Amino acid sequence: MADSPEVVSAKAALRESLLAGRAARSPAARSAAAEALAAVLAERLGGSSVVAAYVPAAEEPGVGRLPGALPGRLLLPVVPARGRELSWTEHDGRLAPGRFGLLEPTGPRLPPGALAAADVVVVPALAVAADGTRLGRGGGFYDRALVHARPGVTVVAVVFDEELVAELPAGPHDRRVTAVVTPSAGWWQLD
Numbered sequence: 001m002a003d004s005p006e007v008v009s010a011k012a013a014l015r016e017s018l019l020a021g022r023a024a025r026s027p028a029a030r031s032a033a034a035e036a037l038a039a040v041l042a043e044r045l046g047g048s049s050v051v052a053a054y055v056p057a058a059e060e061p062g063v064g065r066l067p068g069a070l071p072g073r074l075l076l077p078v079v080p081a082r083g084r085e086l087s088w089t090e091h092d093g094r095l096a097p098g099r100f101g102l103l104e105p106t107g108p109r110l111p112p113g114a115l116a117a118a119d120v121v122v123v124p125a126l127a128v129a130a131d132g133t134r135l136g137r138g139g140g141f142y143d144r145a146l147v148h149a150r151p152g153v154t155v156v157a158v159v160f161d162e163e164l165v166a167e168l169p170a171g172p173h174d175r176r177v178t179a180v181v182t183p184s185a186g187w188w189q190l191d
């Protein structure tokens with residue numbers, strides 16, 4: 001079942017204002033936030049052997065410090081030329097621009113089900129609610145990807161402080177995160 005028209009328009013309005021907030025942040029504020037986020041994630045994920053993460057774009061929290069600060073073998077997403085199922089590639093240090101201008105790994109692609117190898121999944125979000133509801137960019141990529149995560153693994157979203165909110169609109173496909181990190185609040189367990 002698709003999102004209702006009310007949920008679709010509520011999400012669109014929220015995305016617009018959250019993206020404007022991100023665009024307004026200075027480069028210095030972005031690097032200070034990235035420093036803090038990287039420190040919390042490195043500490044909390046210390047014992048993990050396989051971590052799925054992503055490469056933040058310039059306006060996203062963690063830019064420049066993720067995924068490099070994360071431990072273990074790293075799986076990074078590759079946006080497909082067609083469709084909305086993310087593929088995965090094990091990070092070997094090499095990145096090149098892909099769809100939407102996002103940096104992506106260049107090595108061999110693994111199928112969507114490769115996410116099942118991850119002990120922890122670090123996900124991008126525009127906002128996260130106290131009940132774990134996540135608002136993304138609107139592609140539905142992560143809602144589809146998280147179907148392949150092993151049940152019970154930690155799914156942690158990375159947001160700026162004011163993007164951890166009381167509530168968010170949710171549709172039938174939305175997958176909840178189990179934790180969230182923000183630069184000032186650190187790690188919040190939500191499940």
Ligand SMILES: Nc1nc2c(c(=O)[nH]1)N(C=O)[C@@H](CNc1ccc(C(=O)N[C@@H](CCC(=O)O)C(=O)O)cc1)CN2
Pocket residue numbers: 054055056057060077079086100102124125136137138139140141142
């Ligand atoms: N760093 C990072 N990597 C990520 C995500 C992310 O949010 N951040 N994704 C999280 O899912 C996936 C990519 N999803 C994305 C979905 C939409 C847009 C985007 O810019 N959409 C345009 C519309 C462009 C179009 O449809 O042609 C827009 O929002 O204006 C970008 C990434 C996988 N990798």
Ligand SMILES: Nc1ncnc2c1ncn2[C@@H]1O[C@H](COP(=O)(O)OP(=O)(O)OP(=O)(O)O)[C@@H](O)[C@H]1O
Pocket residue numbers: 001002003011124134135136137138139140141142143144147171173174
């Ligand atoms: N597992 C799924 N199967 C089919 N459709 C889905 C699935 N997950 C999401 N969708 C659809 O994809 C569209 C976008 O979903 P949504 O608005 O939740 O994206 P998002 O979580 O913000 O984006 P992203 O995951 O790319 O960051 C919606 O129309 C939603 O109904």
